Amino acid sequence: MTIVKNRLFWPSVILVALLAVNIFTSNQFITVRDGHLFGTLIDILRGSAPLVLVALGMTLVIATGGIDLSVGSVMAISGAVACLLISDLDDQNNVGSVLLIIAAAIAVSLVLGLWNGALVAAVGIQPIIATLILMVAGRGVAQLITDGQIINVQSGPYAAISTGFFFALPVAFLIAAAAVALTVVLTRRTALGLLLESVGGSPVASRLAGIRSRRITVMVYVVAGGFAGLAGLLYSANIKSADSISAGNLIELDAILAVVIGGTALIGGRFSIAGSVIGAVLIQTLSVTVVAVGVPSKATLLFKAVVVVALCLSQSRTFRAKVFGRIKSRPVVRAEVPA
C-alpha cells in the first residue's frame, strides 16, 4: 500500500510498461556487441541524457520557485560555440584542445545562467519573463555564432562524448549519471537541499532565518545554465554539428513536464531528483516507443497526448480515489474534496 501511494509509483509503472512494449517490438532490446552493450534500452538511455541533464537543472530552479525557459537557447549557444571553435582547430582529433573547448562552452553556459540568476535575484523580475528574454535573444546569438549555417565537425573526441562507450556503457549516459549522482549527493547529503526548499517555500522567511536566499537563487540558475550547456554539447556531438535552430527547440516544455511528472511542485519548496530522472527517461522512452510500434507520423503527437493525459491523471490522488474508490481510505477522499 505504501508503495502504491508513492508519487513515483505510477510514473514508474508507465515507464516499465513502455519498456515492456519495446521488448516485444524491437528485435534487440539489450545485447552485447563489439564489447559493449547495445540495443533499444541503451539507445533510450543514451538519447535521454540531454533531457535528464536539462531536467536536473530545471528541478533545482523549480525547487526555489522559479522556472527557466532559456535552457533550449543555452543548449543551442553551447553547441554553436563548441562546434565553431572545433572547426577552427588544425587537428580536430586533439583530445586536449577538444576538452579545453568543451570547458569553454560550459563556461559560456554558466555565464548565461548567471545572467538569468542576476535578473531574477538582483533585479527582481519574475523568472518566467527574465528567462524568456534569453530564450528569445539566445537563439539569435546562436544563429549569429554559426552565421546561420549548420557547422559540421569531424572530431573523433568530440563525437565520443555522445556516441562513445566506456566500460561497455555509453559515455552520454555516464555523464548524465555522474551529474545526477553529484546533484543528489550535494543536495541530500549536505544542507543545500534544505536551503533550496526553504528558499522555494519563502525567500523572505529564509532570508530572515539567515539564509542567503539571493545567492542560492543565483546559484541554481547558474547550475541550470551549466547543465543545459552540457546537454547542448551532447546534442551537437550526437549529430556532429551545430544546428542553432533545432537544438533544444521546445526542450523547456519537455523538461518542465519531466520535473512535474517526478512530483516536484511548480510553486517550489519541494523537489525530487529521482522523480525528474524517471520523468525524463519516460519522455524519451515514449518518443522511441512511438516510432517502434509504428504509429503513423501524423498521429505521434496524439499518441503522446494520450499518454501524458493518462500520466497526469494517474498522478492525481483525487482521480485515483474516484476511480478506485473502494481501495482508498475514506478520510483522504473527504479531505481532498471539501466542496
Next chain:
Amino acid sequence: MTTIDATPATNKSDSPTNPRRRVYLPNAKYIPILATLALLVIMYCIGVSNYRNFDQPSVVVNLFRDNAVLLVVAVGMTFVIMTGGIDLSVGAVISLTTTLTATLLQGGWPPLVVLPLVLLLGALLGAGMGAVIHFFKVEPFIATLAGLFLARGLALFINQNSIPIRDDLWKTLSEYRIPLADRVTTTIPAIVALVAVLIAAVVLAWTRFGRNVYAIGGNADSALLMGLPVGRTRIAVYALSGFCAALGGVLFSINSTSGWALQGTGLELDAIAAVVIGGVLLTGGSGYVFGSLLGVLVYGMIQTIIRFQGDLNAAWTRIVVGVLLFGFIVLQRLVTRKAR
C-alpha cells in the same frame, strides 16, 4: 489596515521620488499599469524621432490589426493567470481551430455553422482542462500542456499541410476594410479584438464572475470558505481562455485565409509574456485587462520598430527583440520598485 490618505491625489508623478510617502497606497495598484503606459509612450516617441513616417496614425492603427490574434488570446490568458493558473494550450487551440475551419469549409460546410462550432469546440476543450484541474487537482501547467499536445496532435492528425480557404464569407471578411480617417483603415479582426478587450475589462471589473476571479487568485481556500463558487469559476475561466484561443484561431484563419496545423507555435509564451508585462502577477489575484492590452502593444511596438529598422536579419531580429524586452522590463521594474 487603516491608511491615512493625507497626500493630495494630484501628485502622481512626484510621489515616486519621495521614498517616505509610504501612506500613498490607493494608487499603488495602478503604478505597474501607468509605468507600462509611460514606457510605451516613450518607446513610441523614440520611434517617431528615429524613423520617417513613424508618426503616421496608421502605425498605431496597424498595431491592433497585426496583433489582433495575440490580443484576443492574451485577454483569455489574463483571466486564467488572474486565478493563479496558466494556459499553455492556446497556441495549439489556434492551430486546431484554423485546421478544422479550413477542412470543414473545404468540405462544403456552411460558414455560419462552422464558426459557432469551432468556437464551441475551443470552449469545451478549455472547460475540459479546467475540470481536470479542478476535480483531479492536476497542476494547470501540466493539464494545459497535455491539452497543447492533444490539440496540436488532433490538428496534425486532421491535416499536416496548409489548407487554403476559398469560402466567400471568409474572403469578404478578410478583404473588408473599415475606413477610420483619410487613408487610415482597419480590418474586422482588429475591431473584434478591441471589442473583446472592452467586454473582458467590463466583466472582470464589474461582474460577480470578475470579482470571483480576483478572489480565487488571491486565495482559493478563503474564496471557498467565503462560499464563492470556486469550481465553477475556475472551469469557466479555462473555458473562456479556450474560447478566446478559438476566436483567435478564427481571426488567424480570416487574416491568412488558410489553415495550418503548425500555426501559432510558441504563441502561448508571447501571450503569457504580454500579460505579465502588463502588470498581471503570475501568482494570481492582481492585474487588469487593460494591462494585458498594453503588454500586447509593447510586443507590437517592438515588432514595428524592427520593421521600420528594416535591415535586420533573422538572428539580429531575435536579439533586438530580446534587448528591447530586457530594457523595457528592467525600466518597468525600476519605476515600480521606486514607487513602492
